[in-house]
Amino acid sequence: DAGVTQSPTHLIKTRGQQVTLRCSPKSGHDTVSWYQQALGQGPQFIFQYYEEEERQRGNFPDRFSGHQFPNYSSELNVNALLLGDSALYLCASSLNDNQPQHFGDGTRLSIL
C-alpha cells in the first residue's frame, strides 16, 4: 500500500519563475493538506483540499494556489517565486480530516 508520494524530490528555480509541485495521497485518503517547512522551523499550514475544493487556508499570499483532481491527487502552484519561498514543501493526506494525517517526504525547493 503506497503512502503519500510527492514529486519532484528536489527543484531549483530562479526568482520570478513559477513552480508546480505534485502529491498523490495515501490509498483511500481524500483530503490533502500542504505545508511549507523553512530550514530549522516547524511546518506551516498553507491550505487543504477536499472534494476538489480549497476547504481551509493558512496565512499565505495568493501567489500560492492549488488544485485537487478527481483521483484526489493535488498540485501546489507558486507564482512569482521569491528567495524566501525556499523551503521543504510537505503534502499530507487523511480521510475527510477524520483521522491523523500522513506526510510525504516533501519537495525541497531552492530559489536562486
Added chain:
Amino acid sequence: GENVEQHPSTLSVQEGDSAVIKCTYSDSASNYFPWYKQELGKRPQLIIDIRSNVGEKKDQRIAVTLNKTAKHFSLHITETQPEDSAVYFCAASISGYSTLTFGKGTMLLVSP
C-alpha cells in the same frame, strides 16, 4: 490565530534517561494535539496524539499529558535510546486533524 510555543529548542540526554518537551498554545478552542518525530531528511511521523477530552495518553516509552486550563501539553520519553535522536514537533488544531499549527521543534540528542 493559534500560536504554539515549544521548549527547549535542543535537549541532550544520556541513553536511559528521560526526556521532556513542553508546548503551550494560545487558542482555548484547540482540541487536537499531535507530536511528530522528524529524522534528518525524512518525513514527519506521528508518534502520539491526544484530544482535549483526555488528560494523559501512553504508548510504551512515550506519553503525552495535557493541561487545558493552563493550555500546555508535554511529551515524555522514558528510557531514551540513541535511535530516539531526532527533531520533535508539537502541534495543535482547532478543527479536524489536518489544519495544524506547529511549534518550532526540539532537537533531541541521545548519547550512548
